[in-house]
Amino acid sequence: MNFSWLSDYLPLLVWGAGQTIALLVISVALGFPLAIGVALMRLSRFRGLRGLANGYCTFLRGTPLLVQLWLFYYGIGSLLPMVPGLRGSFLWPVLSEGFFFAAVAFTLNYAAYEAEVLRGAPLAVPKGEIEAARAFGMPPGKVLRRVWLPRAIRTALPTIAGGVVLQLKATPLAFSVTVMDLYAVAYKIRQDTLLVYEPLIVVTVFFVLVAVLIAQVFRRIEAQIPIRR
Template identity: 50%
Template sequence: MDFDWLPRYWPLLVEGFWRTLWLVALSGVFGFLLAIPVALAQVAGGRILAGLSRAFTTTIRGTPLLVQLYLVYYGLGSLMADIPAIRYGPLWPYLRDGFWYATFAFTISVAAYQGEIIRGGLLAVPRGEIEAARAFGMRRSRILRRIWLPRALQVSLPALSGEAILLLKSTPLAATVTVIDLFGAANVVRSETFLTYEPLLFVAAVYVLCAFVIAVAFRLIERRVPSRRGL
């Protein structure tokens, strides 16, 4: 095993690592924020909103993420490039960057998958707790904020942890749209050094470490969240 290339490509790998973390953080946070209304629309949004939400989750979960990423990057990106006001506007340096298209595609994917998880969590909350809150005169918005949604998230935490790790494992797809993330940096090393296994083994170890950190973080959150008996 030859790792003499590591000091030379270390800055590129570090840059790719931080770009990967940004991909996970941005798409994870915004995807989670979108997942909540997606779940609520199916549970308490009425027939039209529920139908639209189910159509969204079914479409996103039923198509490969790589296809979605290509549609966003080559479809939406090409469409905006054909609009002179955008192509020659101040936002074009950002809009031509594949990073933002990858973030958008990952965000939509996270919203669909986590929306289904949160929907299951909302349905798992005992109806008696919600009825008790209504008996105390709580408004619907306060019940959602203080009881229904927190309990649903509590139930959903293990599954959300798994989805966060799956998101991390999906980020190498960003390299297919010119994003030099951690995997993209490894591809640069492979193409310039003609080494195959060493760069891949290195980034695989980094991904395993990141997945371990995510799993531990969610376990700590689960321990800090009151148990069902304590509520």
């Protein structure tokens, strides 16, 4: 094993790790609230809302993430330059980068999967707790905020933690749309040094450490989060 290249590529590895973490944080932070909204739509009494949410989840869960990523980057991304005035706007430096399309694709995909988890979790909340809250005179919105949703999220926390780890493992796909994430850095190192295994070992160790950290964070949250009543 030859790791003599490590010091020379350390700044680039740190940058790639930062891009990987940024993609994970953005997609989870934006995707989870969206997942809650989609899950509530799927539980709605209105057929139109249910149909819209079901279609969203079916499409995004039924197609490969790589295909979705390419549809955004090579499809929508190729149309954006045709929008009048967009190239000269302050948004163009963001919209012209692959990182933006990767973040959007990962967020929408993550929301679709977590919406399915969150759709089932409220159904597991004991009906007695909901009825007790209503008996105390809580309006439907307050029952949702203070009883139903917190209990459902707490119940689903182990599955949510697994979803975040899966999202972490999906981030190397961003390499295919020119994002310089950690896997892309490893690929560059392989091209420069002709070493195959050593860069991949570094990437593997990083992903394992982050996955362990995620699991520990969620275990602490699960142990400490109170159930509001």
